[in-house]
Amino acid sequence: MLEATTNALAGMFACPCIGGFLPEPIGFLVLGVVIGLVIGVIPGLGGLAGLVILIPFTPDLQTGSAVALLLGMLSATTASDSIPAVLFAVPGTAGAQATILDGHPMAKRGEAGRALGAAYSAQVLGGLVAALLLAVSVPILRPLVLFLGSPEFFMLGVLGISMVATLSTGATIKGLAAASLGILIAMVGRDPVLGSLRWHFDVLYLFDGIPLAPLAIGLFALPEIAGILGSRSRISNVPAAKGGLLAGVKDTLVNWRLTLRCSALGAWLGAIPGMGLAVIDWLAYGHALQTVRGASTSFGKGDVRGVIAPESAINAKDAGAFIPTLAFGIPGSASMAVILGAFLMQGVRPGPDLLNENLEFVYLVIWTLVLGNIIGCAIVLAASGRMARLAQVDIQVLVPIIIVAVFLAAFQASRSSLDFLVLVVSGLLGWLMKQTGWPRPPLLLAFVLGPILERYYFISTQAYGWAWTTRPIVIGLLIVTIAGLVYGLKVDRNAVKRQQHGTTRKLGQAE
């Protein structure tokens, strides 16, 4: 195992160099980090939008470079999204919402540098702790994964989709319907078992199925850009405070226990399918509120610990989310579904085979997360003042170059002009879903998992007949799935009641 760890690290540096000095994976890691930092600063665009734009370019790259580009981007997005959150009270991504509560009051009293320093350093520690937890969990998961067969993996996939539909959306029925549509879209083309064609309409392009990239870009990137354009054109000018970054770093080190606790919490929650950034940052903030001395009076008024807690947790989430993705091949979020798609394009099939035969790849992922966090933090510490200005740029100026990149990315899927058609149609579908409150992550997750589920289902039925449904772990997973759905429906019902009650009260006050 130690050999795999060192081989993975050595592999990153032993590759051919770009420009004669920078090893290729490190070069792509830096490129990914820079792209991630820019995307994180722009409010409304998150790691998922960045991933779906970058993923089509990865099949042409070596495995190490592809992983470096994607994970560098993903790990850096959370680093820079704290900039608009602290300075302008506008979250760069959903994971920076809790940071605003204490980060922005600190900025208002001239301590923006300290808040940002605390946020960056907490993120780095969070990322490192979570990467360590991921590394430690690998030897524990290896025998467990060997114990599971196709029926269990099929049920794990069903559980993953249902949890994302239930937990991450707040609209369980719509989430499940979206997942069903995702499976249907994934069924277009040749089926993975018999090779027979489904819903191809005699169009050659559809024989291999609808490609992931234009579908994902259309569903997530285009509606987000339209949303940003529709909501605001420019963030109001607020002077970015300089200095105080080191004081923030010191704050994180002084509160190392809180940082470690929230990092572990973030990594653990990240491993649960359906736990999104928007949930994890509030849970970490709530944990800090309950456990930190004097928090009840100081939190919400500019307490640096209110910045450290959510920031360490949200950066730890990604490494935690890799545990089910790498070990079971079951992604727990839309981002991880896209990452899984990228791994499959590279010929890497997460699951038991990966943990037993390609352990070096697992450690390549861990090292990339570690280095991505460190490089991202170094860049934002050095250039946070300049990056803050990016959030103040009129979004209309950035739109043309984003659109051009989006179209180019969509074309790389199968290099057919029909990729653009898929992009535009899925963009329209994504926009309509966003406007009418239909969740999009379950659709994407089910699209990626559909063929995998079908294969596991086929193997299970061939090997065990219907007896696979009576296996103890399968029954256990089925019970958890049903319990999760019942819980989700109950939460939805309560939310609707609260919303209606709140609406009536607000209208009463207004009148």
Next chain:
Amino acid sequence: MLWARIFTVAWIVTGAIALITAQSFKQQAALLPIAAASALAVLASLELVLDWYRSWRPSSRSSGHGIRDVQGSREDEGESLSKTRRFAVWIVFFWLAVWSIGFLVSAAIFMVLYLITETDFGVPRALCYCFVAMFVLIVIFEYIIGVPWPTGAWSGLHDAVISVF
């Protein structure tokens, strides 16, 4: 509200059509499509019924307003919709341009026109922006990542742009 319901009906119709057409697939290949199509049709129907029920419940009727009415004024929504519509027009314009004259030429024309019409950029500033953006795009995608470009029906212009850089 009406649009949301029409959209839900579209989901039901999609599920129903998928269910009917999936009957013609081979037995093993049809299992998951039939299961997913049935689930889609049933769940979307359930959502439509629940939505209708929520809007006709006494507590909702007494307020006489939807939740969206409280969140934003009609003017904001109208402006937002107008911006989204313009954005959609630009997307379709760029798509058609790429299809006909190739990616690089379309990208340059799209950037310049977009900046001139949607921002306060003048022509010289838009041209400078476009030149820098094209330089960055071509260096990253052509020389570092090495991806192919969509050439379009009139590929001569595409080659000319590449030769400039």
